[in-house]
Amino acid sequence: MPESRCGQGSLLLPVRRVGAQAAAADAAAEMIRSRISPRAFYRVALAFLTEEEGVEMDIWRYLGLGLEKGAQAYRCRQDQRVRRVHDAARAVGRERHRLLGFLRFRRLVDGTLYAPMQPRYDVLCLVAPHFMRRMRGEELFIHDLGRHTAFLYRGGEAELVRVPPFPPQQAEGEAFFQELWREYLKAVSVPERRNPRLQASGMPRRYWRWLVESPGQAGAG
Amino acid sequence: MDIEEKLRVLSAAARYDASCHSGGSRPRGRGRPGPALPGVCHSWSDDGRCVSLLKVLYTNACIYDCAYCANRASARRPRLSFTPRELADLTVGFYLRNYVEGLFLSSAVRISPDHTMQEMVKVLKLLRLERGFPGYIHVKAIPGADPALLREAALLADRVSVNIELPSEESLRRLAPQKDRPSILGPMEELAEGIAANREERKRSRRASPFAPAGQSTQLIVGASPESDLRIIRLAAGLYRRYDLKRVYYSAFVPVSQDPRLPRLPEPPLLREHRLYQADWLMRFYSFQPEEILDEGHPFLDEELDPKSSWALRNLDFFPVEVNQADYHALLRVPGIGVRSARRILGARRSHSLDFEDLRRMGVVMKRARHFVTCRGRWLQAAAADPESIRRSIRTAFRDPEERAARQLALPIGLADPPVALDVGTGLSGEL
DSSP states (O other): OOTHHHHTTOSSSOOOOOOOOHHHHHHHHHHHHHHTOHHHHHHHHHHHTTOOTTHHHHHHHHHHHHHHHOGGGGGOTTSHHHHHHHHHHHHHHHHHHHHHHHOOOEEBTTSOEEEEEOOSSOOHHHHHHHHHHHTTTOOEEEEETTTTEEEEEETTEEEEEEOOOOOOOBOTTHHHHHHHHHHHHHHHSOGGGOOHHHHHHHSOGGGGGGSSSOTTOOOOO | OOHHHHHHHHHHTTTTOOOOOOOSBOOOSSSSOOSOBOOOOOEEOTTSOEEOEEEEESBOOOSOOOTTOTTOTTSOOOOOBOOHHHHHHHHHHHHHTTSOSEEEEEOOOOSOHHHHHHHHHHHHHIIIIISOOOSEEEEEOOTTOOHHHHHHHHHHOSEEEOOOBSSSHHHHHHHOTTOOHHHHHHHHHHHHHHHHHHHHHHHHOTTSOOSSTTOEEEEEEESSSOOOHHHHHHHHHHHHHHHOOSEEEEEEOOOOSOOTTSOOOSSOOHHHHHHHHHHHHHHHHSOOOHHHHOBTTBOSOOSSSOHHHHHHHHTGGGOOEETTTOOHHHHHTSTTOOHHHHHHHHHHTTTSOOOHHHHHHTTOOHHHHTTTEEBTTBOOTTOOOSHHHHHHHHSOOOSSHHHHHHHHHTSSOSOSSOHHHHHSSOSSSSOO
16 A cells, blocks of 8 residues: 555554555454444445545544444444445445446357456456356356456366456357347347437446447447 | 347347346255345346346247237238247357346247247246256246146246236227236236245245246336326236236337327327336335325326426425424425435434435435425525426426427327226226
């Protein structure tokens, strides 16, 4: 964590940087869960994934409030300490939820199901478990192209690795399924009800690049 | 005939079914039943509707001749059918690539209702029993099919639905002469009983197989026949009460044929459909009765105002509501306050009293709410007092006069029969 990111949080005390320590992190997580609430910990974890400037200090103040007054202090959305963390957690949760729908898998030559994405927040670890459950018996490869991270799942083993973007080799027949999907979307749209604004509000444009379909291109069904 | 052609034709034919719901069910297979899963939207089509299911007809070859339907027997068009295997492959392929959450299977009636339903059950069996498909399945019940087939389908699917098609029996007789009230309400009743019995069974034993765990829904076409909005929402309220439906879908009539029995509309009555959905929400989540939303003197929903604002303007003596004291139900009656903001208000005011800025931050739509609430006994300065100026300040502004004219024409005028003539008598009305 660069010092500038938490510098504004302490007026009097010097800032000291510490590395991540798994044991200390587990203990802290457990302390938050038991002394405040499991939900508070979940929210804090989500908020952290925004990777936004200063979010660590927001989290610090949020936990301070919770430890002092208990979880019911979080009911008060007017309190800036509460609002900042809740809003951040909600934004991350929303992106996770959207990607559960917008992620598109491609069958590669080696049989793996490969899905590229470029999320605003670091949601890879949040979306992966859903797909492990959903596609049981398949080998999965979910790739965050912006962060160069990937979630791999094969033979019952899951791992998180660094992978730079690469040109994936699609299996034979994959292009046919993609064509079917595009044809399907064209066919289900009712031409008399064309509504690009509504379409873009459900499916923001920044997700379009990694879809298989090209929204708005179908014209009259 | 190749699969691409079938997909094109049979999904285009299924696009007027509005439901895209894919939640409310429980994960299949493995372990104990977990919490009901929420739906996931996978794409939005160019008409702005969310796509979460592979929505297709099994076949478009039909023995019926319903006037409003593109697949009626008398229409000249290519007739195609999937095979169960083709459809199962397509569903699994789309599901694995995360294009969809599952399958929405409807069908025209080929050969006979029983034959069609049997073919559909074959698809479900192939998916669930042979492929172990864990995704969501919504299947249409074919009116007139053997109840045993219906039960079989319900044991394999997440949701089953029977379309009521038109809001009254007279309209059914006129536009869909081969369908009648018993053939639609019969299966609905059958399903309602099955679902209720299964719920009890599953309370006793975890092993009981789920019977349509995501419930049943229905759909009706708005604007193809002259029924009033009051009649439609009474019907919906009756269906919710009597059959415990999860949803009633309203589908703006899109003319697909030149049949003289059908009205000619310049465009589908989308705004009317939207207002009906708003009224439907008021009944399901805001404990409104149909008679509060509309009455015999005003049987159609106001195009310029949402139905809750309309109600509020007719009941100004209910207001103002003091947000720091009112109970949940009173808060829900305020235009601009929804289920979520009402809950937030209850939570937040435990710690301190709320002002208008707090309301705005909680997501209350102040444009509407400011005319109906007080905070600590005070009105917001910009609040108006008389119904006419409130109305002017909150009504839907149409972008231009032409759009407005087009919207208004979308009401069911120009029909052969005047609307009142059909409002009398029995039929699929509120007192089902």
